[in-house]
Amino acid sequence: MRTLVIGDVHSGLKALEQLLLRANVKQEDHLIFLGDYVDGWSTAVETVDFLIQLKEEYKCTFIRGNHDELCREWLLTKKENPQWLAHGGMATRDSYLKDKRENWKGHLEFYAGLENYFLDSDNRLYLHAGYTNLNGVEYEYFDQLFYWDRTLWELARALDPTLSINHKDFPKRLIHYKEIFIGHTPISKKEVVAPQKGANVWNVDTGAAFMGALTAMDVETKEFWQSDPVHTFYPKEKGRN
Numbered sequence: 001m002r003t004l005v006i007g008d009v010h011s012g013l014k015a016l017e018q019l020l021l022r023a024n025v026k027q028e029d030h031l032i033f034l035g036d037y038v039d040g041w042s043t044a045v046e047t048v049d050f051l052i053q054l055k056e057e058y059k060c061t062f063i064r065g066n067h068d069e070l071c072r073e074w075l076l077t078k079k080e081n082p083q084w085l086a087h088g089g090m091a092t093r094d095s096y097l098k099d100k101r102e103n104w105k106g107h108l109e110f111y112a113g114l115e116n117y118f119l120d121s122d123n124r125l126y127l128h129a130g131y132t133n134l135n136g137v138e139y140e141y142f143d144q145l146f147y148w149d150r151t152l153w154e155l156a157r158a159l160d161p162t163l164s165i166n167h168k169d170f171p172k173r174l175i176h177y178k179e180i181f182i183g184h185t186p187i188s189k190k191e192v193v194a195p196q197k198g199a200n201v202w203n204v205d206t207g208a209a210f211m212g213a214l215t216a217m218d219v220e221t222k223e224f225w226q227s228d229p230v231h232t233f234y235p236k237e238k239g240r241n
Helices: 013-022 044-057 066-077 082-099 105-112 151-158
Strands: 003-006 030-033 059-062 117-119 124-127 179-182 196-198 201-203 215-218 224-226
Touching: 013 044, 013 215, 013 224, 044 059, 044 082, 044 105, 066 082, 066 105, 151 179, 151 196, 151 201
Parallel strands: 003 030, 030 059, 124 179, 179 201
Antiparallel strands: 003 215, 117 124, 196 201, 215 224
């Protein structure tokens, strides 16, 4: 069984379908999605429908992203957050309005059921963004940090790569986990790039909402697969550019 971690999808269903084929996903694999399933391309509704069905056929863990929470809030209240609309929410809103379904019970259940983080049996941590508590995720005071924080990745990138996890100056909030897998902060918005590592943190957001590809990585071997640049599936759209 492989554990495959998948970066931010941002409504790029066509790229996701291609990616799963390229990774030759099998039913015994465990798929861990790092969040941000919507906001970017025009197939938001179709993407969530696909993920709901995927969980019926494969072992999936779905992490909560900030864009998923923003979309859920709009579905519940219909209040249009200008910041959300400006950063991919408009395409998601239009996708839902175009569908004209009587209710979104299934989608609301999907969003409500997302996990803030997942810790596997090998002490690998998966979450969308980050955390700040020095003692780890179980001690975090503010759940929103799990899907909004950017300081974890900034910290990991700034560290001297030769610094051992056993060194006295290695950041305390990173020592609790063998590896940490995140999305949230795109490595590049302009080109196709590989996943990037800083300290023991892997960033798998390769810019699918912009000009990048969607990525899946085997957490054990670090082999990874990528879709074509996601914008090529949606040639008449701007995504989040």
